[in-house]
Amino acid sequence: MKEITDRRITVAIDGYSSSGKSTMARELARRVGYLYVDSGAMYRAVTLYALRHGMIGADRTVDTDALISALPSIRISFAHPGADGVQHTMLNGEDVEREIRDMQVSENVSPVAAIPEVRERLVALQQEFGKDKGIVMDGRDIGTTVFPDAELKIFVCASAEERARRRLKELLEKDEQATYQEVYDNVVERDRIDTTRAVSPLRKAPGAIELDNGTMTRGEQMQWLLEKFNEATDE
Numbered sequence: 001m002k003e004i005t006d007r008r009i010t011v012a013i014d015g016y017s018s019s020g021k022s023t024m025a026r027e028l029a030r031r032v033g034y035l036y037v038d039s040g041a042m043y044r045a046v047t048l049y050a051l052r053h054g055m056i057g058a059d060r061t062v063d064t065d066a067l068i069s070a071l072p073s074i075r076i077s078f079a080h081p082g083a084d085g086v087q088h089t090m091l092n093g094e095d096v097e098r099e100i101r102d103m104q105v106s107e108n109v110s111p112v113a114a115i116p117e118v119r120e121r122l123v124a125l126q127q128e129f130g131k132d133k134g135i136v137m138d139g140r141d142i143g144t145t146v147f148p149d150a151e152l153k154i155f156v157c158a159s160a161e162e163r164a165r166r167r168l169k170e171l172l173e174k175d176e177q178a179t180y181q182e183v184y185d186n187v188v189e190r191d192r193i194d195t196t197r198a199v200s201p202l203r204k205a206p207g208a209i210e211l212d213n214g215t216m217t218r219g220e221q222m223q224w225l226l227e228k229f230n231e232a233t234d235e
């Protein structure tokens with residue numbers, strides 16, 4: 001029987017916001033000893049930078065020119081998992097893992113992620129992370145744009161209601177203030193922007209396997225994903 005480490009592949013996991021794709025991707029990477037990259041965290045880190053530097057107005061209009069000029073000064077990296085087992089996103093050397101998950105960033109990230117120059121820069125960085133394969137990356141355009149040749153592509157979906165419930169639970173666990181309606185509206189609005197933007201809109205990549213995980217437990221999802229992974233590495 002083939003060892004899973006025989007042939008290192010690229011795994012692209014795309015899907016809607018709060019579909020649980022990051023949890024699945026992180027867990028798969030841990031189990032098979034691959035690098036995990038959360039590409040959404042990179043868009044969130046750029047958004048945090050823009051918010052901190054006054055580049056996003058109260059009406060969510062982004063000062064695109066200012067942000068594009070600042071791109072060379074935005075360094076994003078990932079620190080290895082600490083005692084909490086979570087990989088931390090670093091913005092210019094500062095650990096921003098917690099801050100990039102708050103509602104203010106969530107509410108402003110889609111317009112930032114729609115800027116072609118921002119995408120171009122982050123896609124190049126993502127491709128650099130994946131140049132030696134042995135990587136699991138999750139996001140919106142990983143199977144379509146970042147790694148169109150990935151050996152395993154997964155497209156995760158679940159209803160907006162289910163995803164809003166999950167996201168609210170996560171926020172409340174972190175003592176963040178939010179109501180179901182606010183979170184639901186944010187999920188629907190992000191879906192709308194993510195699927196209709198001109199550059200790399202969220203869509204199922206050719207050859208991607210669809211997973212509707214609305215009624216699956218985490219354990220069932222992991223078993224399903226490991227099966228697909230083993231099939232892909234055996235090919």
Ligand code: DC
Nearest residue numbers: 017039040043109110113139140141
């Ligand atoms: O996966 P997430 O919710 O943390 O992603 C945050 C935002 O970044 C989301 O609104 C869409 C955007 N994004 C993107 O445009 N492309 C990616 N590859 C990953 C995320």
